[in-house]
Amino acid sequence: MQLTGAQALIKSLEMEQVEVIFGLPGGAILPVYDPLLDSTIRHILVRHEQGAGHAAEGYAHVTGRPGVAMVTSGPAATNIVTALADAYMDSIPLVVITGQVGTTLIGTDAFQEADTTGITMSVTKHNWLVTDASQIPTVVREAFHVATTGRPGPVLIDLPKDVSNQLMEWYWPESVDLPGYKPTLKGHPKMIQEAAKLISKALRPVLYVGGGVLRADATKELLTLAEHCGIPVVTTLMARGAFPDDNPLCLGMPGMHGNYTAVTSMQKSDLLITLGARFDDRVTGNVAGFAPYAKVIHVDIDPAELGKIRNPDVPIVGDLKLVIPELTKEIKKLKVDIKAQLEPWIAELATWREKFPLTYQQDPSGRPLKPQYVIERLRQMAPPDTIVVSGVGQHQMWASQFWKFNHPNTWVNSGGLGTMGFAVPAALGAKVGRPDKVVWAIDGDGCFQMTAQELVTATAERIPIKVAILNNAYLGMVRQWQEMFYDQRYSEVYLSPDLPDYVKWAEAMGCVGIRVDSADEVQVAIEKANSINDRPVVIDFRTDTWEKVFPMVPAGKTNDEIVIGPQEMEKK
Amino acid sequence: MTFSGSVVPMGGNGANGAAKHHVLSVLVENKSGVLARIAQLFSRRGYNIYSLSVAPTEDDRFSRVTIVVDVESAPLEQITKQLHKLINVLKISEINASQAVEYELLLGSISTSSESRSEIIELVRIFDGKIVDVGFDKLTVMLAGSPKTLDDFEALLAVYPIVEIQRTGRVALQKLDRSAPTRARSKSGKAS
Numbered sequence: 001m002q003l004t005g006a007q008a009l010i011k012s013l014e015m016e017q018v019e020v021i022f023g024l025p026g027g028a029i030l031p032v033y034d035p036l037l038d039s040t041i042r043h044i045l046v047r048h049e050q051g052a053g054h055a056a057e058g059y060a061h062v063t064g065r066p067g068v069a070m071v072t073s074g075p076a077a078t079n080i081v082t083a084l085a086d087a088y089m090d091s092i093p094l095v096v097i098t099g100q101v102g103t104t105l106i107g108t109d110a111f112q113e114a115d116t117t118g119i120t121m122s123v124t125k126h127n128w129l130v131t132d133a134s135q136i137p138t139v140v141r142e143a144f145h146v147a148t149t150g151r152p153g154p155v156l157i158d159l160p161k162d163v164s165n166q167l168m169e170w171y172w173p174e175s176v177d178l179p180g181y182k183p184t185l186k187g188h189p190k191m192i193q194e195a196a197k198l199i200s201k202a203l204r205p206v207l208y209v210g211g212g213v214l215r216a217d218a219t220k221e222l223l224t225l226a227e228h229c230g231i232p233v234v235t236t237l238m239a240r241g242a243f244p245d246d247n248p249l250c251l252g253m254p255g256m257h258g259n260y261t262a263v264t265s266m267q268k269s270d271l272l273i274t275l276g277a278r279f280d281d282r283v284t285g286n287v288a289g290f291a292p293y294a295k296v297i298h299v300d301i302d303p304a305e306l307g308k309i310r311n312p313d314v315p316i317v318g319d320l321k322l323v324i325p326e327l328t329k330e331i332k333k334l335k336v337d338i339k340a341q342l343e344p345w346i347a348e349l350a351t352w353r354e355k356f357p358l359t360y361q362q363d364p365s366g367r368p369l370k371p372q373y374v375i376e377r378l379r380q381m382a383p384p385d386t387i388v389v390s391g392v393g394q395h396q397m398w399a400s401q402f403w404k405f406n407h408p409n410t411w412v413n414s415g416g417l418g419t420m421g422f423a424v425p426a427a428l429g430a431k432v433g434r435p436d437k438v439v440w441a442i443d444g445d446g447c448f449q450m451t452a453q454e455l456v457t458a459t460a461e462r463i464p465i466k467v468a469i470l471n472n473a474y475l476g477m478v479r480q481w482q483e484m485f486y487d488q489r490y491s492e493v494y495l496s497p498d499l500p501d502y503v504k505w506a507e508a509m510g511c512v513g514i515r516v517d518s519a520d521e522v523q524v525a526i527e528k529a530n531s532i533n534d535r536p537v538v539i540d541f542r543t544d545t546w547e548k549v550f551p552m553v554p555a556g557k558t559n560d561e562i563v564i565g566p567q568e569m570e571k572k
Numbered sequence: 573m574t575f576s577g578s579v580v581p582m583g584g585n586g587a588n589g590a591a592k593h594h595v596l597s598v599l600v601e602n603k604s605g606v607l608a609r610i611a612q613l614f615s616r617r618g619y620n621i622y623s624l625s626v627a628p629t630e631d632d633r634f635s636r637v638t639i640v641v642d643v644e645s646a647p648l649e650q651i652t653k654q655l656h657k658l659i660n661v662l663k664i665s666e667i668n669a670s671q672a673v674e675y676e677l678l679l680g681s682i683s684t685s686s687e688s689r690s691e692i693i694e695l696v697r698i699f700d701g702k703i704v705d706v707g708f709d710k711l712t713v714m715l716a717g718s719p720k721t722l723d724d725f726e727a728l729l730a731v732y733p734i735v736e737i738q739r740t741g742r743v744a745l746q747k748l749d750r751s752a753p754t755r756a757r758s759k760s761g762k763a764s
């Protein structure tokens with residue numbers, strides 16, 4: 001069967017069971033958009049290519065399947081670079097297809113030419129420039145394989161226009177042949193035994209759980225391990241929901257804005273059982289002073305993570321889905337009553353938890369409206385498996401702190417890259433992936449302004465997401481740093497509460513817009529938002545400008561120097 | 573790889589740096605852009621390449637890249653692990669200088685006077701080099717040898733007016749095993 005390269009591409013995507021593509025057409029990708037009309041694959045027309053990328057990420061986050069985006073060459077390809085970098089940092093599987101100028105024009109500075117494979121080399125797991133239509137099925141197969149296996153990540157296929165038009169003889173490769181790519185899945189049995197021994201002897205162990213547990217779909221395995229041994233768990237920003245917040249063993253989020261107990265548990269720990277986490281500087285604080293008494297077991301599918309920041313005592317390369325059960329098995333063999341052994345540790349943690357809970361004070365008058373109050377009310381009024389998507393800034397930290405995540409893949413955020421503007425398009429993608437679930441974007445006013453136009457996409461495509469803007473009229477996180485570390489010299493952080501008018505803007509994009517100024521209005525507004533399921537809703541919550549995120553480990557300090565709240569800040 | 577060539581620091585004098593350097597022999601798929609991926613990975617992660625040479629192997633599906641890395645820029649282990657993540661990288665061997673044959677090539681053009689001409693020819697002969705080009709008042713000499721030999725040769729040449737010197741950066745292969753294969757190995761002892 002003879003197909004054009006474009007037809008072969010679409011057919012290959014169908015073979016990979018792609019159900020949706022987020023994209024926006026243009027010159028170099030035009031040939032591919034024609035056979036797309038005859039395909040069963042749904043296409044969602046975004047308003048900016050960055051949105052296509054983040055939507056594909058949101059989709060991948062909640063489904064565990066690769067997100068697919070397709071855009072044209074040059075400016076469209078550069079527009080999607082941010083999303084690629086974001087997905088690369090957070091190990092999100094994406095397959096991005098970019099159009100390219102014709103092969104004979106490559107290198108001539110042709111119209112809308114960009115060196116896409118060159119530009120994206122450092123933000124993709126791998127990329128391919130297709131030079132002949134006959135390569136297409138092989139490249140697509142390889143691309144999906146690379147994106148989804150081992151440590152997942154984004155890949156990119158650059159497809160020149162003449163290759164799309166070229167005829168090829170259709171085939172579908174039986175298997176993938178990448179001699180240089182063989183992820184190690186099974187952990188080394190000796191190392192796993194070593195790890196089990198350390199665990200059986202530890203008195204203050206902590207399970208340091210990262211996003212890798214979600215990527216590996218190993219949350220059940222983790223729960224079994226933790227509950228069998230009674231070991232407390234911290235879930236990093238990328239791992240919220242990997243272990244239920246309501247489980248008594250869950251200590252919540254560690255790191256710069258982690259809660260006291262989670263942060264301090266690691267500082268006092270004698271054994272960190274690190275599962276799919278990578279000792280990010282936002283978790284460790286000053287590395288030299290991080291978890292000074294702890295031995296480290298580090299399990300990761302990416303060998304390069306082991307020893308990158310902290311040298312593990314027991315390194316294990318492997319897939320958590322396989323390694324965690326093996327580890328549990330080895331621990332059981334040792335027949336040590338770990339739970340009994342950990343009683344004093346658990347008791348100590350409980351006293352910290354009681355002494356240093358996360359707090360905020362909503363003034364009974366209703367004003368100023370506290371952002372944490374909004375999040376708590378949103379949570380109380382939402383189904384327990386609601387998907388929460390956030391932007392980057394104070395609102396993100398509050399969302400992570402004050403939501404209760406009890407289901408895997410219900411927290412979608414930009415952790416590693418910290419990409420403002422992530423929330424709206426990622427929420428859209430998440431809702432496409434899980435139309436059965438309620439999707440709330442908790443966004444900042446600054447972030448919202450970066451990618452809000454994707455609400456037009458959401459309305460047009462009937463994707464009823466809900467957006468809560470925690471509108472503090474500022475680039476709040478930056479304002480907080482200027483307040484705390486730059487002598488309250490506020491430089492270029494003021495945005496204004498009502499420019500733009502978020503309600504009008506929402507309405508102009510076909511959404512329902514609601515404005516909330518005081519705590520008394522919160523309930524009614526959320527009830528209204530919850531009742532709307534045929535279009536997106538935006539609530540403009542006018543929140544307290546001066547609220548700061550606490551606890552906080554100031555940059556460069558060790559985690560022992562955690563600042564618990566504003567009172568303590570004033571003392572310093 | 574559509575590219576075959578090498579990079580060496582200008583005026584490179586590797587003699588003093590030997591301890592800080594490690595030699596990696598990297599077998600890669602012979603595909604376009606592979607060299608760019610390697611170079612890009614080094615710069616992106618802040619590793620320094622001291623010298624690099626690349627050419628197709630006996631099997632033209634593969635190329636061998638010999639990279640001399642400045643290990644003060646990052647632990648070698650991290651460099652090899654990151655390199656391994658490149659999809660086109662098949663195999664990385666760290667080559668220990670004492671267990672390797674290492675070779676490098678030097679080409680140098682030197683201005684000559686009537687006296688120095690014969691001295692230079694003599695020097696080239698002592699080092700087992702070659703005169704590969706002769707001009708009216710210049711000679712181009714060639715020497716292949718260990719990087720250390722080339723350093724010595726370069727140092728001795730330095731007293732003459734050097735027009736240009738170009739070194740290739742080293743290529744290396746693991747030394748061959750000299751012990752005869754042991755025949756009667758007990759079958760029961762399982763190798764792990």
Ligand SMILES: Cc1ncc(C[n+]2csc(CCOP(=O)(O)OP(=O)(O)O)c2C)c(N)n1
Nearest residue numbers: 393394395420444445446447474475476477
């Ligand atoms: C694309 C991008 N630009 C700049 C930053 C730096 N930055 C981090 S948080 C922040 C402020 C975000 O403001 P807003 O969305 O209003 O959230 P808030 O902190 O006020 O909750 C900025 C500017 C970033 N993370 N991403």
Ligand SMILES: [Mg+2]
Nearest residue numbers: 444445474476
């Ligand atoms: Mg703000």
